[in-house]
Structures are given as C-alpha cells and as structure tokens.
Amino acid sequence: MVKETIQIFARIKPTKKNVAVYSVDNENQTGSSLEFFVPKDLADGFVNNKRECYNFRFQKVFDQVAKQEEIFENIAKPVADSVLAGYNGTIFAYGQTGSGKTFTITGGAEQYSDRGIIPRTLSYLYERFSQDSSMVYTTHISYLEIYNEMGYDLLDSRHEASRLEDLPKVMIMEDQDQNIHLRNLSLQQSVNEEEALNLLFLGDTNRMIAETPMNQASTRSHCIFTVHLCRREPGSATLRRSKLHLVDLAGSDRVSKTGLNGQLLTDAKYINLSLHYLEQVIIALSEKNRSHIPYRNSMLTSVLRDSLGGNCMTTMIATMAVERRNLEVSMVTMRTCSDTSLLDSLKKQYFIVVLGHYFCILVKMLKKEKKRAQDAAAQLANITNSQSQSTSSVSTVELSQEGMLIFILSLSGPKLSMGKQEAFEIFIRDHEDHLTIEDNKSLLKQRLMTSRTKYYPDNAQIKADYFNEEFDPAEENLCKHIEEEKTGYKSIVGRLKALRTEIEHLQLLLERSKVKLQKDFHKWWSQEASSLQVAELTFLYLSIGCSPKSHWDTEQDHTAIYTSSSGIWVRLLFAQPCKRFSSSIPLTGDQQTDADILAFIRARQNLVSRAGDTHRYTHAKNAP
C-alpha cells in the first residue's frame, strides 16, 4: 500500500507585492519543479554573485492560488488512508517563519474554507468510520508541544492557570523493545468529530506564540497533534493500532537576518538545532542501506521515531514566502527539502564531479598533443625550408601522421569545422610533394576520424589504450593525490560542521545549567542568611573575649586576623564582608590568656560550623 516513504511537496504563500521571479512546472512526469530567477543586481538587500537560476524539485508544487481543499486532497488524504489501513503516518509543515505552516496544518480563522489539514483530516476520518460498519474504531487525541527541547501537554487543563515552567514536563521513556512512551502526555478519547475539534481548539489556545519581526503570531514551538487510531472487528479481541502525527514545526528563522534577540534568539537557536536534527534523520532515512538513524539527538525526532520511515508514510510540506526579501530563506527551505527527498540529485552531483575530473584530464591530454603537434609543425617548416634550398635530396618527413592530425585538431578543438577541414586539405595538397606519406589522403582522413574518437568518452577500449600509452603516471599520481586531499578536506569540513552543531547544543545546555545554578544559589542563600545571623552573634561574642592588647585586622573583605597580645594569630574567613571588625573597634572584656582564647575558638568551632559553615578557621599557629 505504502510505496514512497517520504514525499515532499512545496506550497507557496499568496503574495501581492515584490514577488520574486519564479516559475512552476507541474507537467513533468517525474515530479514538479520550481525555478527561481535571481538577477544579479537585486537592489533590496540580497546580492547574488553566484547563479541567476535555481531549480528545485518536489513531488508537486502548489502555487499561490492553491486552496486548502486541494492541499488536503493531494497531501493529507493519502496519508489518512494509509493510517486507516493500519500504518503510521506523519505530515510536517516546514518553512520560514510566517510562510504559512500553521495556516496549512491548522488553518486560518477567517473563513470556514480556510480550515487546514487537521480539521479536514478529522472530518474525513470520522466520515470513514461511519461508513465502515465492519470495524469498530476508537480514537484518542494527544497534543504535544516541544518548546526549547522540553515537552508540554497542550491538553493539560492547568495550562491557563500555571506558568510554563511549573507545568509537568513530558518525558520520553523507552522500553526494552525500544518503543517510545511519553510520560505526562494525556491521551483523550474523542468519540466524534466535534470532540476531536474541541481538543484541537483547547490545545491551540495553549500554544507558545510570540510576536516576531516576521510574523505577528509566530509559533515558537513544534506542535504535534496525534490521532491514535485503534480498530478491531466486532467481537474480536485483535486490535490494530496506528498513529497519525500532524506536525506544525516552529519557523526556521535565520537569526542573523531577522534581528532576533533575548528569549526569541534563544528560541530560534533551539528551533534551528532541532530542525537540523530532523533534517539529518530524514536524510538518513532516504539513504538506502543506512543502518543508524540519529533519532535520539532531539526530542522531536525521538517522539516521531516510530512514525518516520519504514512502513510509515511521511510527508513534508515545504512552505515558502516568495517576496523578494524572503527569497534567500525560502531557498534554504527548498534546498533542505528538495535535497532530502531527491537523493538522486546527490548522485547526479557526484557524476558531475567525476565528469569534471575526466574533462580536466582531457584538457591536459589536448595540451600535450598540441605541444607535440606544434613541435611537429616546426619540424615540418624546417624541412620545407631545406627542401626549397636543396631540391636534389629525397624529401623525407619525420612527422608522424598522428601528430600532424592532432596539430590540425588542436587548431580547431575536438569539433573540426568544415572551414578548418578544408584548410587541412589545402595544407596537405600544398605540401604533398614534400611529404613521403605512405597513406593516401582518404586513409589520412579516416585516421583523422579514428584519432578524434579518442577525445570522446564513449569508447572505453580506445580510452584504455590511450591511457596506457600516453598517460603520464606522475601526473596521474598527482591527480590522485589532489583528489585524496580534497576528500580529506571534505571530511574535515563535515567534522567541523558536526562539531559546530555539538557546540551549539552544549551552549544551550550550558545556558540551561546557568539558570538552574542561579535558582539553586538563591535557594541556598535564603537558607544561609538565617544561619549567618547565628554565626555573627558568635563572632561578636568572640571579639568581646579579646584582651586589650590584642587586635583585629581586616585583611580582605572576607577575612580578618586576630592577633593576641603575645603574638598568636588566627585568620578567619567569613561569608560576609567584615570591615567593621577593624582594629579601631575598642575591645573590652576579661583579661584572658592566649591559651584561653584559643580554647575559646576551638570550643566554638563546632558551633560556628553548625551555623552554616560560614566561618572557617584556616590558620592557628604562632606568629613568625
């Protein structure tokens, strides 16, 4: 039933002003293509100094006029059908912020016809249930939000009254068979379309929305609306379960271009990182024979793990805005999406590289031949001169016919034009008398044609012969070496990219740890403050116990030195600044001996430690 596991469509958001130049070709049998023309002198910001024409391929491209119904019929209905047949399915909307992801997945609020994929799919599913009396269907709905790598249940009734950080987080659990279970995510039964829609609306009101420079109501999180379907024949205990994930991904903002900062910037970093991991998973899935799929890198891919690839039907809708100012980002979306789907294009690129390499070799060969032919021509000119000076000697030419022909070839390039061929014939005729050429002219011509075939890659035998005869092994080694270097650099670049991603990940973790540390510190400090008061009292008591000749010195803000009359000193470290214990404070108290004072300090050490470990006695020894 499920033929293609990953299908990628493109949808272009209606735009009235400043539309970029593009064309859609849906007539092609192997898919649709979307071509963008980017003139070099685009005035409003995007300077294109590379190509002018960009072509991307998709399963189908839905241009600006496409209605929601058309999107449902072409994209969502086949996936819903496969879910009804018992397979898992996933539909994503991927694209720049403000490009129409939410409009496509959930729909617009202005008119009934703007209903998106979710309400239409629910409607379709319940209609199909009612038509099929041979099965008993049960549906449950879950609505998960992933915001900054944390999962939240959008159907949790505490959402409205609580802050996001106070809500229970959805945790990913994995059983022995590597099945994913989500703790704290509720599954709510919906017996009809109306109940399912109510759950959708409840979840939508709880979504994380913020105003960004690109979209007034931008979804800052990935939202996964899942229909859990269970069907069985009446009277049978055998259940068949399937899931349909309808995913509205957060917008792929270019942080440098969209002027984000603060929380929005942090959001964007999380969003881009998780989209990057999703992209890696989709690329890995589309590669045949790939054993490891990196699902665990992000929460999004972990949650969708059992509904991507394999028997599941995965559909991606690349949404894009085609205003000229959005062109650069839209092209990133297209590049991401079209590359992931059309792995063939990678193979084509590889073929082009190989071809390019072959042409390099060809050019080198031609240069060598040209040189040989030039030498031969010079030799010929010498002989002709000496012929005209001495007519008695027999005319012999050391020039190989091959070299001669190649000389002519080098004048014209691989395609010998008629003009050049005539010139060649005239050249032969003029010099016929001076040449001792065994072959006649027609044979010569025939050889010329044979020689030319060497320059075309279609005759493997000739090519092999030629390479054996003519190819310089040193040059070949050099080429090999350069290729190896190139491959080495490519793998280094790949590793660096992976490292950058890793660093970004670590930075996010670091930021999270910082916040946690700050929280912990505040908690610790409030407890500490009360115990400090006890410690302070102890210290005052200690200072009263000093003899008049002894004194206190503040060494730094947090340390003070007590020096006794006989020169015994103790350095004390305080959690709070202790300026007020300077020697100017008049000391009162009993005349105690140094031994008394040390015994006093020792006796209170436990007390002070118990008071919060704020005072630590670092030294207690005789002064030098």
Ligand SMILES: Nc1ncnc2c1ncn2[C@@H]1O[C@H](COP(=O)(O)OP(=O)(O)OP(=O)(O)O)[C@@H](O)[C@H]1O
């Ligand atoms: N095909 C469409 N037809 C009419 N209006 C559209 C279409 N696509 C998008 N819009 C409108 O464009 C605006 C932005 O769309 P939307 O909120 O769906 O973008 P988004 O990609 O989900 O953005 P974000 O990632 O920031 O959440 C909305 O007002 C929406 O109604």
